Amino acid sequence: MLSIALPVRRLTRNDPLMSQGIQPSPNRSTHFLFEHKVFTVDGCRFVWSKSSDEPVMRFMLGKVQAEVALDKICNEFKIDPKSFDGQLIDMVAKGLKYVREIRPGDTIPNELIDGSASWRVDERHFMIAKGRLTVQMVTWLTGGETVVSSPEQLEQVLEDPVTKGRVREAFKMIANKLSLTGNAEEQVETRIDALAKELSYIEALRERSSKLGKVRVGLEEASRIYKNERNLKEEIVRMQTLSLPPITDLEQRFAQVDAQTGEILSMLAKFDKNISYIREMRDDLHQTLLPWDEVLEDWEGNAAEKSQAFEAVLKKTYQFLARNYSQAKHWRLAARRAP
Incomplete structure (x- = not known):
């Protein structure tokens, strides 16, 4: 990061410059x-x-x-x-x-x-993350943790009147466990919201990564469609081989994040460290998914059927996989040390 000392004038809503419609100029930091x-x-x-x-x-x-x-x-x-x-x-x-x-x-x-994300997520991603944390918090009261990622499951559990009634009770017990002072319950709620904000990016990436399933299914369909065309069939088999490690790796990364963020008390106790961990995994996942944008749009817009358009998608995918995921590369699970 650049370390540049610049004189900064902080503008308020009532500042004369703001009232004139003048915005502060961007600076080199x-x-x-x-x-x-x-x-x-x-x-x-x-x-x-x-x-x-x-x-x-x-x-x-x-x-x-x-x-x-x-x-x-x-x-x-x-x-x-x-x-x-x-x-x-x-x-x-x-x-x-x-x-x-x-x-x-x-x-x-x-x-x-500042470590925050430079891309946006939808409100539904925040609600999924908030719901998942709420479920963990409430089920923690019973002595067991439940990690829920499915939006459908979350909706069912969150609509349960018993769940709603136990939220405040969970705040009190967690605040007591963490020995928080002052407005302890409010502190717990604030931390939950902050964690949900960070985890909303993981949920958005999870949704985005699910599109890779279309590539996997599409290659299976292509193998069936072109089973009698030897050269193309060999390329399809090669694509299936090349795509399996990176797709499996992504699935394992999400499983790792879910496992490391599945214990609500530990998440809240080591709050700052867990925020850093989530951001590191967010960046890992984002950087891993970014190259796939090159082909995902083509798979979204073309049906898996025998046609020149679909064959063009297969050709582009083959080139993409060979360039980015050749078996000569060393594959590893992006294991971030848990806080």
Whole structure:
């Protein structure tokens, strides 16, 4: 993260500048504000190159698109690596783990500033996370924990009058167990809401990862449809082999998060450490799912039937899997040490 000391004027709602409709200008601690003129060239943007498997800067030279590897920019354009621009270039490399493209002037991803997510979730994801925590909290009263992820199950349990009646009782008992002082029950409720906010990103990623099931089922259908076409059938079998480890790995990661966040008392007792753990797993899952966006839209928009369109999807998927998930790569479960 950049460490830049800048004079900051904090604006309030009644500040004269705000009343004039003037917004505070972005600064270099929160935005990619470069000084060197090379970053003003037409079409300048930073992406992860599929061909060279590294972050690059792309721009237009006339009608030709050019690119320079990020780690070569300082040398190519005489930029001091310790300068503001040099530090921002390093920040770009880190930022591309969280977003697919960065342009000069863009906001630095929140993950690099304060650890929060730079992407949004829907209200339903928060409600699922809040419901799951509520179920854990209430069932904890009976001496056992129940980890529930299914939205349907959550809805049934949360509508139970007994569940609603035990929520306040759970707050009191947990506050007592944690030896909280002051407005202890309110503190427990605040922590539950904060955990739900962080876990809502896990729920959104869980929903997104479920789309990989369409790829798995689609390949099974393709194997049946093209069973008499030897070359294509061999490619489909190869795709099934290549896709199995990453999809299984993702399933295991979600299972790991569920297991580590399944004990409500421990979650609340080690609150700060668990927030950090959830954010680390959130970023791991997000970065793992990000490359799949390249093919998921194609699978969503094409039926698994014998056609040129479907064969084009299969070809693109084969190239994607071979490039990103060849068996030469070492596969591991992303095991984050629990707090």
